[in-house]
Amino acid sequence: MNLQQVNLDRVPAYCARVNVNGIQRTKEDYIRHQIDNVFTSNTFESLLVNVEQLRKKLLQLGCFREVMVVIDSAKDAKAENSYDITYVTEEHRSISGGINSAVGQNEGSLCTNFSLPNLFGRGEKFGVDYSYSNRGNTEGRVFYNMPTKLDPNKQFSMSLFRSYFDNTWSSFKQDDHGIDITYNLPLGIVPNAVHSFTWEGVWRSVLAGSPTTSVDIRKDAGHTLKSSLKYTATIDNRDHPVIAQRGSYSQSSIELAGLGGDSQFVKWTTQHQVNVPLPLKSVVQWCLSAGAIWPLLQGRNQTIKINDRFFLGGPLNVRGFDYHGAGPHSEGAALGGDCYWATGLHLYTPLPFLYHRENLMSYVRLHYFLNGGNVFNIQNINSAQSLFSQISNATRLSCGFGVVLNLMNVARLELNYTLPLWTQIHDRVIKGFQFGVGFTFI
Numbered sequence: 211m212n213l214q215q216v217n218l219d220r221v222p223a224y225c226a227r228v229n230v231n232g233i234q235r236t237k238e239d240y241i242r243h244q245i246d247n248v249f250t251s252n253t254f255e256s257l258l259v260n261v262e263q264l265r266k267k268l269l270q271l272g273c274f275r276e277v278m279v280v281i282d283s284a285k286d287a288k289a290e291n292s293y294d295i296t297y298v299t300e301e302h303r304s305i306s307g308g309i310n311s312a313v314g315q316n317e318g319s320l321c322t323n324f325s326l327p328n329l330f331g332r333g334e335k336f337g338v339d340y341s342y343s344n345r346g347n348t349e350g351r352v353f354y355n356m357p358t359k360l361d362p363n364k365q366f367s368m369s370l371f372r373s374y375f376d377n378t379w380s381s382f383k384q385d386d387h388g389i390d391i392t393y394n395l396p397l398g399i400v401p402n403a404v405h406s407f408t409w410e411g412v413w414r415s416v417l418a419g420s421p422t423t424s425v426d427i428r429k430d431a432g433h434t435l436k437s438s439l440k441y442t443a444t445i446d447n448r449d450h451p452v453i454a455q456r457g458s459y460s461q462s463s464i465e466l467a468g469l470g471g472d473s474q475f476v477k478w479t480t481q482h483q484v485n486v487p488l489p490l491k492s493v494v495q496w497c498l499s500a501g502a503i504w505p506l507l508q509g510r511n512q513t514i515k516i517n518d519r520f521f522l523g524g525p526l527n528v529r530g531f532d533y534h535g536a537g538p539h540s541e542g543a544a545l546g547g548d549c550y551w552a553t554g555l556h557l558y559t560p561l562p563f564l565y566h567r568e569n570l571m572s573y574v575r576l577h578y579f580l581n582g583g584n585v586f587n588i589q590n591i592n593s594a595q596s597l598f599s600q601i602s603n604a605t606r607l608s609c610g611f612g613v614v615l616n617l618m619n620v621a622r623l624e625l626n627y628t629l630p631l632w633t634q635i636h637d638r639v640i641k642g643f644q645f646g647v648g649f650t651f652i
Contacts, residue, residue, distance in 0.1 A: 525646025
């Protein structure tokens with residue numbers, strides 16, 4: 211039997227018709243707006259690529275649970291080598307809901323949700339979410355989102371929310387009631403880049419965590435009203451969101467609070483990650499995170515309240531320190547700071563007995579790391595020399611090794627043996643085994 215290799219890029223092929231079956235509630239103009247690229251195909255390879263891209267795009271519309279494709283020779287087509295493309299779809303149910311578990315930063319939550327997907331036939335969604343964590347933190351949300359200009363990548367969303375958070379490491383509790391309005395859209399010239407514009411109005415209540423809470427925490431207790439605009443730019447080119455083997459991630463945001471209310475500040479944060487594959491199926495990864503916050507009006511002796519500050523330390527942050535354990539403390543409670551930086555250098559290698567199991571390499575890996583960082587107050591800095599002194603002299607440094615597990619592509623679990631190298635007298639350090647679970651990490 212003779213087998214002949216065929217170069218599909220040289221085989222002419224054209225799309226004659228696109229049929230979408232199974233549509234009941236979805237509007238026809240929303241579907242028609244997505245299918246133009248399929249008709250630009252002129253080879254069989256480009257046809258296959260465009261057909262698969264359209265299938266993925268249909269799944270992103272918020273209308274369908276499942277989409278399958280059938281490619282068949284076109285009937286009664288004027289041009290030769292023409293094909294009919296049929297998408298067999300199954301729409302979302304008009305009402306959906308359920309109970310599931312979720313993983314946050316070193317905590318687990320039980321979540322309930324109810325939603326009306328594809329509400330008006332163009333990917334709109336109305337829903338209610340509620341979550342309760344193992345630490346007693348709660349969050350409830352009523353939301354509505356919809357695509358704009360028939361483009362699922364341009365999303366408008368609005369939500370009413372209430373959240374309760376017990377920050378035991380800083381001995382305060384926070385109860386928030388608010389509304390936020392967000393508009394997301396892609397940056398066309400940069401692949402996988404998203405712009406996000408958000409307005410948030412929130413009534414925040416800070417309470418002392420216990421009768422023994424220090425005065426430094428109690429002075430920030432009370433009610434505040436925040437009205438802010440926030441811009442976020444995200445570029446994610448990683449091949450995996452939890453245990454990447456190649457690619458980079460970058461996110462930066464700037465928030466301006468003071469458009470009403472009594473919380474007035476400018477807040478800047480940035481996060482970066484680079485993954486480079488090495489021989490022997492290993493990966494080296496570099497992470498950087500930094501942020502700063504300033505009072506909007508310097509002349510009024512404004513201070514940054516504790517619920518707006520940055521904190522450092524934890525099993526997925528600067529490892530070898532307790533959660534919020536690096537930085538200034540008062541009577542055992544973390545005070546945080548208005549400026550921070552943190553970085554991590556990681557080496558991931560396969561487990562020795564799973565070296566030849568390619569399918570398991572994205573789920574479990576050995577992990578070697580070196581972490582460093584610092585958190586401090588800008589108001590204590592009056593010169594470039596004192597800034598350099600704060601950044602360098604009070605730097606925390608730790609190293610260690612362990613195992614990283616991928617939890618269903620939504621979080622990572624780490625069990626590490628940590629060794630703090632550089633610490634300060636008021637830090638809460640952990641020398642030995644440290645366990646962590648979450649999604650964001652340094």
